[in-house]
Amino acid sequence: MKTEVKVLFAAQHIPGGLEAVFGPAGIPMDVAEVQDFTLQRKRQIRVNLTLDETDKRLSVLLDLLKTHGISWLERRYDCFTDEELESTRLLVMWYDVNAEVFAGPRVGTTYDVSEACNRCGAGARQTSAMIIDGEYLHRLEGRRAAATCYDDMLVDEKLAGTLAESGLIGISFRGVFAAFEKRGHIQLPWRQICATHTMPPLSPRSTGIERDELCSCGRSGFLGQAEVPLRLVYRASDLVDIRDVNVTWEWFGDFHFEGDVSDALFPSPLFLVTPKVWRIFRDAGVTGFDWIPIQVVDE
Numbered sequence: 539m540k541t542e543v544k545v546l547f548a549a550q551h552i553p554g555g556l557e558a559v560f561g562p563a564g565i566p567m568d569v570a571e572v573q574d575f576t577l578q579r580k581r582q583i584r585v586n587l588t589l590d591e592t593d594k595r596l597s598v599l600l601d602l603l604k605t606h607g608i609s610w611l612e613r614r615y616d617c618f619t620d621e622e623l624e625s626t627r628l629l630v631m632w633y634d635v636n637a638e639v640f641a642g643p644r645v646g647t648t649y650d651v652s653e654a655c656n657r658c659g660a661g662a663r664q665t666s667a668m669i670i671d672g673e674y675l676h677r678l679e680g681r682r683a684a685a686t687c688y689d690d691m692l693v694d695e696k697l698a699g700t701l702a703e704s705g706l707i708g709i710s711f712r713g714v715f716a717a718f719e720k721r722g723h724i725q726l727p728w729r730q731i732c733a734t735h736t737m738p739p740l741s742p743r744s745t746g747i748e749r750d751e752l753c754s755c756g757r758s759g760f761l762g763q764a765e766v767p768l769r770l771v772y773r774a775s776d777l778v779d780i781r782d783v784n785v786t787w788e789w790f791g792d793f794h795f796e797g798d799v800s801d802a803l804f805p806s807p808l809f810l811v812t813p814k815v816w817r818i819f820r821d822a823g824v825t826g827f828d829w830i831p832i833q834v835v836d837e
């Protein structure tokens with residue numbers, strides 16, 4: 539495993555330009571993605587580069603930015619080899635946020651909220667096929683798998699067939715429909731993968747999760763933290779009942795719920811699968827997902 543750091547900053551106010559910080563840090567210009575453009579008659583230089591966390595040039599660069607009073611955004615994430623993905627118990631399926639399809643309660647998918655938190659909606663149980671917004675249909679084109687904005691996992695019919703025939707435990711499927719304002723609902727050649735098993739709560743040793751706006755139910759209000767890699771930690775005893783597909787007990791993301799499902803913004807759990815599922819996706823040539831192994835502690 540290695541940890542990479544993606545750094546974003548604006549370079550137009552650095553005296554001497556980007557060379558003045560890249561030069562002393564020993565970073566060749568072609569390592570970064572640089573956008574040089576004019577916005578409201580002012581020159582903008584946006585810089586985006588990725589370095590290994592242990593790369594000495596990273597700390598030199600950040601120190602130089604600090605010296606020049608330049609602020610930056612950074613995101614840290616772990617990268618794994620296939621052998622590491624193969625040898626873990628569970629993997630978080632993490633889909634490209636920019637490729638997600640809008641779906642869920644506000645598009646017509648129905649949920650039973652009788653046992654959900656009445657403040658955030660955590661624990662809402664889906665009771666219909668997954669309805670996605672027809673405006674987002676193009677995001678499924680050329681793909682074999684995708685996710686909704688609520689981390690519902692979608693696969694094409696063929697991949698659903700392969701998953702169904704692979705003897706996976708704890709997996710079920712639902713239909714997927716696109717909703718159009720004038721034409722109503724149209725069934726798509728896609729399936730939603732559903733998990734029957736909910737994991738026990740995470741170990742507090744997990745990182746990359748912000749917990750400061752917790753709902754009173756304790757189950758939602760978790761947010762991702764860009765500067766710290768996401769590492770879900772479970773105790774060995776939490777893994778006794780795992781299936782091939784699982785969801786976290788914790789529900790992540792913003793929420794807005796006042797009792798009306800059709801107007802709700804629900805938080806949502808993360809989707810965790812065994813390496814067996816990862817292999818099926820890999821062999822199908824699926825792209826767009828990051829696979830993050832969980833960590834297991836003895837306690």
Ligand SMILES: [Zn+2]
Pocket residue numbers: 655656657658659660753754755756757758
């Ligand atoms: Zn709640």
